[in-house]
Amino acid sequence: MSNLMSGARILLECLIREGVDCLFGYPGGVTLPFYDALYEHPIRHVLVRHEQNAAFAAEGYARSTGRTGVCCATSGPGATNLVTGLVDALMDSIPIVAITGQVSTKLIGSDAFQEADTFGITRSCTKHNFLVKNVAELPQTIHEAFYLASSGRPGPVLVDIPKDVFQAQAHYTPVTSIHLPGYKVYTEGHTGQIRRAAQMMWEAKKPLVYAGGGIIAAGASQELQELVELIDAPTVCTLMGLGGLSSSHPNFVSMPGMHGSYAANMAMTHADLLIALGVRFDDRVTGRLSAFAPHAKVIHVDIDPAEVGKNRVPDLPIVGDLKRVLPKLNAALAELKHSMGSQNASDRADWWRQIRCWQQEHPLAPSYSATEIKPQHLMAEIDRLSGGEAIVCSDVGQHQMWAAQLIRFHHPRLWINSGGLGSMGFGLPSAIGAQFARPDKLVFAIVGDGGFQMSLPELATIVNYGLPIKIIVMNNGYLGMVRQWQELFYNNRLSAVTLDSFPNVEMLAGAYGFKGRTIESPAELPPALEEAVREPGPYLLNVKVSPYENVYPMVPAGGAINEMVLAPPQPVALPK
């Protein structure tokens, strides 16, 4: 099959072959030929109101499904507006493909109108990027881009396409294979190492599974659950790994790290074996690295060899895809269970007792007040309505941490947040992507009063496409997370964190043609949330919460994770 078509049509053909059903974008001068080809094309184009949100929406699509999200933007300002989203996807290993227009090949390098060196600018913002100088390379490049984005350790890939390449006519022949000789994907894991890992896991007296975003990227939740149940190991899931093991699973302890639970951080500190699965020993998890898990041997399984040994040198490294490695590991564990399974039974029972004890001493429990809505109360109510089943897209700040602590996720891909980059303005647009990908799902966008105002333009997109997203603004009147640090570490000198002049949400939502409401008394909270969920369309609920609440536990920057501040400053006495 070979027929003459424009570069723009060829691109669309390739996108269809990649299974792209919708893309998030914003047009401009050099992408006119592409948008012309899109006219009446079956691929759905979602017009966002700012390109940054096209990238975040593509991430929301990818994070909620595992399929590659696609965004597109014009040259120059369109492309530069994508940058935050690209880095966000890079940090959290999210598969997205960005298509950007570029000035015509003859004009490249001439400071032409809306020319920017997109290829240069996005080099360090992507897993890989391409500049297509010839229409003949286009099909190959597009399929390479999708393969790179979704395989191995996923990530963002950008393809920069000059206007004349969109316009050029060429014979289109579907690509039958792609070849990236230097791109190595390690999948299987070393059989001997896997067997040794199984032995170490039975030998441990205080094992702890430390599961991260890699479990979700690999789609290995089921396998993780089997592993956890096989050896009855307590399990902590990182901010990126929440839902990797159901929050209601009896072996799930909670989230570790800077705002992790007391039990999770104490378990990390006292474990004699860390089974680290799809994690990268991020500083927000480990605290002071030299004091992190000091008694533990480490088994580290990750698909990216550069992560293994980067921050913590493992005693047993396994480079491979968790989806392939965990079944083998489980098989080895099952095989050894007969001979090794009961050797440390009483130590392990003590270990569980210790963990239950830590959980009871300082549970992650919501707090309530009769007069004001506590942020934790809000999250507990959202949790009640979600029942572990809703998609929750969070922005960045205190609300994000309370949501992560208090909302349960019974499945992977329900908790969507900007982990590695911590990009404010992520919550609302990612919810747009998630709702497009999962029209069947109840989608909450939990945002702060700061981050919400970074995504305001997308209210139009939500209405435009009739997305029934429930936008919950946790309104504390401050850039709360920054205010918390100023209170705790800068003598409460509150510098540039007050968010006055927040708009009236009834009028704001009303101006866009949907329903908004502000509440501030605890009694109003449950019915207002129920009303929001019942509403067939979008809903904007502005929840005024106690302004000076801080997120605890908290590990101060540079501290060891067992040196948590559990409540307004008073360090915890440590069991030695």
Next chain:
Amino acid sequence: MLQVISLLLENKPGALMRVTGLLSARGYNIESLTVARTLDPELSRMTIVVDVEPNLRKQVIKQMNKLVNVLQATDLTDASAVCRDMVLLRVRAPQENRTAILKEAEIFSARVVESSLEGFAIEATGDPEKLDEFIAVMRSYGEIEVTRSGMVAMSLENRKLRLSPPIPKGDEAVYSHIRNGVLNG
């Protein structure tokens, strides 16, 4: 500490930028960098000398191996390898010094590539320390001008080059629902 890295990479626009960008993003200073085509014109061989803390050397190699355009990154710092540098040097040589300069050049196995009444242009290759000495000696004859190539290195061990095979592109029939305009079919 200086690390010597040998890279085999695809000869593609931007490939060099990816390698140097990786180093500059981590604040490492590149001492020297050479790159040229290999027997296969689609590939380039690059030698980089870069200032990296010893405990981070492995990480740098891993990161380089992750670059899509890099087929192989090898740490030659402590490996068995030959390392050579080339220098082109212009020295002013009045009548009374000419024989002495030629003598010195011979000792260092350097070659005169251009000669004039004012002086010589000399080419020398060797390991970098030897060339440092050569340059010092020439300097004693007066003003000189120097261009160095930077190190080129070759491993003396046989290293297996592991390349990923082509991947067949799957069947598109499953995506007919998109053509029919059905979202999330």
